[in-house]
Amino acid sequence: MSIGIKGLAEHLNLSIGTVSRALNDRPDVNPETRKRVGEAALALGYVPNQSGRSLRRGQTGVIAFMMETGHEITGQGDAFFMSIFDGVQTVLGRHHLDLVALLCPSDEDAGDYLKRMVSRGIADGIIISSTKRIDPRIDFLASRGVPFVTLGRSSTDAGQPWIDIDFEAMARQAIDRLVARGHERIAVTVPDDDANLGHVFLDSARQAHSAHGLVLDPELALPFRPNEAGGYAVAGRLLALPERPTAVVLLNPSLAAGLYRGLSEAGVRPGRDIAVIGRESPQSPYLSPSLTRFREDLFGCGMALCEALLASMPRYADIYPTGTIRRIWPTELIDGESDAFRAGR
Amino acid sequence: MSIGIKGLAEHLNLSIGTVSRALNDRPDVNPETRKRVGEAALALGYVPNQSGRSLRRGQTGVIAFMMETGHEITGQGDAFFMSIFDGVQTVLGRHHLDLVALLCPSDEDAGDYLKRMVSRGIADGIIISSTKRIDPRIDFLASRGVPFVTLGRSSTDAGQPWIDIDFEAMARQAIDRLVARGHERIAVTVPDDDANLGHVFLDSARQAHSAHGLVLDPELALPFRPNEAGGYAVAGRLLALPERPTAVVLLNPSLAAGLYRGLSEAGVRPGRDIAVIGRESPQSPYLSPSLTRFREDLFGCGMALCEALLASMPRYADIYPTGTIRRIWPTELIDGESDAFRAGR
DNA sequence: AAGGCATCCGTAAACGTTTACGGTAGTATT
DNA sequence: AATACTACCGTAAACGTTTACGGATGCCTT
Numbered sequence: 231m232s233i234g235i236k237g238l239a240e241h242l243n244l245s246i247g248t249v250s251r252a253l254n255d256r257p258d259v260n261p262e263t264r265k266r267v268g269e270a271a272l273a274l275g276y277v278p279n280q281s282g283r284s285l286r287r288g289q290t291g292v293i294a295f296m297m298e299t300g301h302e303i304t305g306q307g308d309a310f311f312m313s314i315f316d317g318v319q320t321v322l323g324r325h326h327l328d329l330v331a332l333l334c335p336s337d338e339d340a341g342d343y344l345k346r347m348v349s350r351g352i353a354d355g356i357i358i359s360s361t362k363r364i365d366p367r368i369d370f371l372a373s374r375g376v377p378f379v380t381l382g383r384s385s386t387d388a389g390q391p392w393i394d395i396d397f398e399a400m401a402r403q404a405i406d407r408l409v410a411r412g413h414e415r416i417a418v419t420v421p422d423d424d425a426n427l428g429h430v431f432l433d434s435a436r437q438a439h440s441a442h443g444l445v446l447d448p449e450l451a452l453p454f455r456p457n458e459a460g461g462y463a464v465a466g467r468l469l470a471l472p473e474r475p476t477a478v479v480l481l482n483p484s485l486a487a488g489l490y491r492g493l494s495e496a497g498v499r500p501g502r503d504i505a506v507i508g509r510e511s512p513q514s515p516y517l518s519p520s521l522t523r524f525r526e527d528l529f530g531c532g533m534a535l536c537e538a539l540l541a542s543m544p545r546y547a548d549i550y551p552t553g554t555i556r557r558i559w560p561t562e563l564i565d566g567e568s569d570a571f572r573a574g575r
Numbered sequence: 576m577s578i579g580i581k582g583l584a585e586h587l588n589l590s591i592g593t594v595s596r597a598l599n600d601r602p603d604v605n606p607e608t609r610k611r612v613g614e615a616a617l618a619l620g621y622v623p624n625q626s627g628r629s630l631r632r633g634q635t636g637v638i639a640f641m642m643e644t645g646h647e648i649t650g651q652g653d654a655f656f657m658s659i660f661d662g663v664q665t666v667l668g669r670h671h672l673d674l675v676a677l678l679c680p681s682d683e684d685a686g687d688y689l690k691r692m693v694s695r696g697i698a699d700g701i702i703i704s705s706t707k708r709i710d711p712r713i714d715f716l717a718s719r720g721v722p723f724v725t726l727g728r729s730s731t732d733a734g735q736p737w738i739d740i741d742f743e744a745m746a747r748q749a750i751d752r753l754v755a756r757g758h759e760r761i762a763v764t765v766p767d768d769d770a771n772l773g774h775v776f777l778d779s780a781r782q783a784h785s786a787h788g789l790v791l792d793p794e795l796a797l798p799f800r801p802n803e804a805g806g807y808a809v810a811g812r813l814l815a816l817p818e819r820p821t822a823v824v825l826l827n828p829s830l831a832a833g834l835y836r837g838l839s840e841a842g843v844r845p846g847r848d849i850a851v852i853g854r855e856s857p858q859s860p861y862l863s864p865s866l867t868r869f870r871e872d873l874f875g876c877g878m879a880l881c882e883a884l885l886a887s888m889p890r891y892a893d894i895y896p897t898g899t900i901r902r903i904w905p906t907e908l909i910d911g912e913s914d915a916f917r918a919g920r
Numbered sequence: 921a922a923g924g925c926a927t928c929c930g931t932a933a934a935c936g937t938t939t940a941c942g943g944t945a946g947t948a949t950t
Numbered sequence: 951a952a953t954a955c956t957a958c959c960g961t962a963a964a965c966g967t968t969t970a971c972g973g974a975t976g977c978c979t980t
Contacts, residue, residue: 232720234966245930250968260928277694281635282966284626285935291695294675319680328691330639331676335664346673349622350636352697375577458832458858487803487832488861494839495863513803516833518840579936590960595938605958627936630965 238276242267253278284351293322293539294353296332296367298340298360310483310511310528311359314381317532318357325546327354341366348376355539357381361392362424379539384426391538391554393531396561397427397481400524401434403563404479404507409442412573413505415450417468417475419485422453431481450475454485461485465492476504476573483511486521505569522566531559583621587612598623629696638667638884639698641677641712643685643705655828655856655873656704659726662877663702670891672699686711693721700884702726706737707769724884726876729771736883736899738876741906742772742826745869746779748908749824749852754787757918758850760795762813762820764830767798776826795820799830806830810837821849821918828856831866850914867911876904 235253239246244263251259252267270276284290295318297311319329330353334343344367348356354377358367361382371378372388380392401418408416418435421428432451439446452467454460464485468478469492480486486508493500500506501519508514510525534557541550580598584591589608596604597612615621629635640663642656664674675698679688689712693701699722703712706727716723717733725737746763753761763780766773777796784791797812799805809830813823814837825831831853838845845851846864853859855870879902886895 235968236966246967247931247969248929251929254968256969258926258928263928279630279966280694280696281626281629282935283968285624285630285937285965286967286969288935290626292697295678315678316680319678323680328695329678330697331678333640333660333664333674333676335668336661349625350673351625352637352675459861462861488858491861491863513833516804516807516836518836581936591937592939592961593959596959599938601939603958608958624936627965628938630935630967631937631939633965 233274233276234279235276238267238271238274241274242270289354289545290351291326292328292330292353293318293355293357293536294330294332294347295357296334296340296344296347296359298334298336313528314532314535317529317534318536319532320529321533321536321540325540332356341370345370348374354545355379355543357535357539361426362386363426363429364424365426377539377543379535379542381535382426383430389554391542391556393535393538393555393557393559394430395427395526395531396558397431398434398558400481400561401431401479402438404524405435405438405442407563408477408479408505408507408569409438409444411505411569411571413477414444414573415447415473415475415477417450417452417471417478418446419452419454419464419479419481421481422455428481435479452478454482456482457484458488458491461488461490462492463488465489465496469493469496469498474504476571477569478504478506480506480508483509483514485509486511486517486523487513490517500568501566501570503571505571505573507569510564517568519568519570520566522569523564524561525564526559526561534559578619578621579624580621583612583616583619586619587615634699634890635696636671637673637675637698638663638700638702638881639675639677639692640702641679641685641689641692641704643679658873659877659880662874662879663881664877665874666878666881666885670885677701686715690715693719699890700724700888702880702884706771707731708771708774709769710771722884722888724880724887726880727771728775734899736887736901738880738883738900738902738904739775740772740871740876741903742776743779743903745826745906746776746824747783749869750780750783750787752908753822753824753850753852753914754783754789756850756914756916758822759789759918760792760818760820760822762795762797762816762823763791764797764799764809764824764826766826767800773826780824797823799827801827802829803833803836806833806835807837808833810834810841814838814841814843819849821916822914823849823851825851825853828854828859830854831856831862831868832858835862845913846911846915848916850916850918852914855909862913864913864915865911867914868909869906870909871904871906879904 235246235249239249248259249267252264253271322329332347334340356371356376356378358378359381361380361384363385365384365386368384368386368388368390372390378390380390383392383394405416420432436446452464454464461484480489490500498504508521508523510523514521514523537550538555540546541555580591580594584594593604594612597609598616667674677692679685701716701721701723703723704726706725706729708730710729710731713729713731713733713735717735723735725735728737728739750761765777781791797809799809806829825834835845843849853866853868855868859866859868882895883900885891886900
């Protein structure tokens with residue numbers, strides 16, 4: 231098809247070795263020759279064949295981010311992943327690495343899919359997200375020796391680096407705040423699958439309750455699907471409870487909009503009739519009444535994630551601090567009006 | 576690192592050629608040998624090196640879908656891309672091909688990014704989405720000879736296959752319907768960039784107006800950002816118009832929720848005070864009053880997209896109909912209450 | 921002037937596959 | 951029994967790079 235390094239070398243009356251060195255900015259090549267080669271490459275539209283290069287170098291220059299299409303990327307928090315991608319790509323850019331997303335079909339087992347992609351050798355390192363409490367992908371990647379990092383902890387531990395948002399602090403702060411305002415029946419939301427963050431959040435919420443001498447009614451742990459419709463459904467379930475909670479904490483960014491819609495249809499107004507604490511999303515700044523919510527520096531989180539990955543790759547060991555990086559990523563509470571409602575005494 | 580075909584061959588006392596043939600299910604190899612090889616491969620955990628294979632075969636077995644992270648994947652219609660992915664992957668699965676997403680950083684030129692990815696040889700075929708009226712990516716891919724298909728037409732035409740949603744019909748049906756209900760001041764929404772669908776939609780809306788002896792007031796073409804906040808902004812701009820339109824047509828699936836929110840804050844109720852026609856999104860089934868909206872079979876669209884791509888690849892020429900496929904994908908109007916409002920006589 | 925050194929470049933092997941070709945058996949055909 | 955065919959397998963070249971090694975040239979040192 232197009233020209234290779236061989237054709238380029240012939241055209242320049244040089245050996246392919248020299249051309250390769252010139253293109254890769256290696257030391258022992260005449261600056262003038264280097265210039266000639268560069269110009270000719272541009273003129274002839276030469277692009278290195280990545281397969282040949284990967285074969286020889288044993289690396290691809292690509293980092294992969296795995297996500298599942300069935301879960302609706304967006305549902306997990308809209309700008310959430312996009313912001314993280316931006317952070318990841320910022321770091322990758324410094325090393326001439328690129329990012330691709332591995333899109334696991336909804337009807338396929340995530341483990342099988344990952345296995346296929348890894349055996350394709352599509353990437354030098356992998357980021358997996360939405361970790362489950364028990365996540366076979368982790369053991370698999372570890373056994374294969376592929377550098378990887380997880381966004382989210384897991385009880386499946388292979389000693390890999392991870393970055394995770396501080397859901398403990400989130401639960402504690404939310405509960406503390408609500409209890410201080412007189413609430414005793416506080417609903418919390420939990421994912422409807424084995425997502426690890428759900429377990430972390432629920433455990434912490436329970437602990438925070440007992441720290442105040444309260445106990446979290448199991449009935450008040452409402453399962454959700456991570457999208458707007460899921461928030462709407464939560465509103466329905468919440469209003470249908472025999473003894474209505476006076477407050478609710480939303481674990482997922484997408485829920486607030488749907489919850490607001492569901493509540494408003496029932497004439498229940500956040501901040502006046504019920505206290506709501508949620509998470510930052512593209513919609514949240516526009517919600518009315520303004521949402522009291524947790525926000526994270528997701529761009530920074532993406533950067534940290536990427537740095538943790540690179541630090542675990544031998545090739546970049548000299549650039550990034552050694553040792554496996556594991557960080558709990560801080561979250562910040564933004565005051566709004568949605569939790570202004572105080573429970574009766 | 577791990578075992579290669581050479582080690583496998585030594586372990587079996589076979590030549591690498593035979594092992595390769597056995598693994599690739601080629602005819603001239605003893606069934607028993609084939610079995611032995613397969614078992615040994617499994618036992619030793621052999622996985623073919625994709626770089627070596629690609630180098631030799633000249634293909635990667637991967638199809639790439641390019642999107643821009645800056646535009647917020649979700650913003651362009653949430654489940655929109657996810658449904659399309661599902662369709663694409665269904666077809667790809669039939670040919671042992673896989674899908675990856677190329678995530679162009681928001682701050683990088685889409686053309687440059689694509690150029691890098693193509694030169695990486697990361698995929699055998701490329702799908703590009705969100706085509707612009709003038710889209711340099713198209714010329715580039717054509718000049719490189721990479722098989723590709725676009726989701727969306729463009730005035731940059733390189734003879735490539737495309738699939739595009741029927742925005743003409745959408746504009747026509749919406750305007751016809753609204754005019755029939757007495758509306759004469761109908762606002763339409765258009766993307767705030769050079770997206771091709773914006774041009775198509777606006778042109779058709781104009782034609783539909785003149786077919787009824789009306790003219791579309793340029794002031795009523797409201798620019799939008801493709802997400803919920805964009806819908807909210809549209810509501811604001813719409814209500815601020817000196818002479819308020821009696822109807823509005825939303826081109827993007829994400830707009831309706833934000834628009835509803837904006838309108839409701841101003842006490843304006845869709846279907847009672849203004850007619851609204853939008854597009855299907857994950858939220859739309861839950862909106863109240865129910866949204867009159869256009870819906871497409873996006874799963875099927877993804878399949879068609881993928882088939883159009885494969886049909887343009889010599890390798891699959893015998894499986895898919897020859898010739899470059901270009902299809903306008905039908906859209907369907909779902910009745911709701913949001914456009915019940917009839918303009919005065 | 922002979923040796924040493926630096927600079928630049930060519931040679932060839934290697935990365936892990938695939939595949940056209942030829943070779944060796946064994947079996948069937950004349 | 952010579953021939954032809956089939957079934958299976960090994961050999962080796964090829965894909966497009968990178969890179970260790972050595973060779974050639976010219977300059978500087980003694």
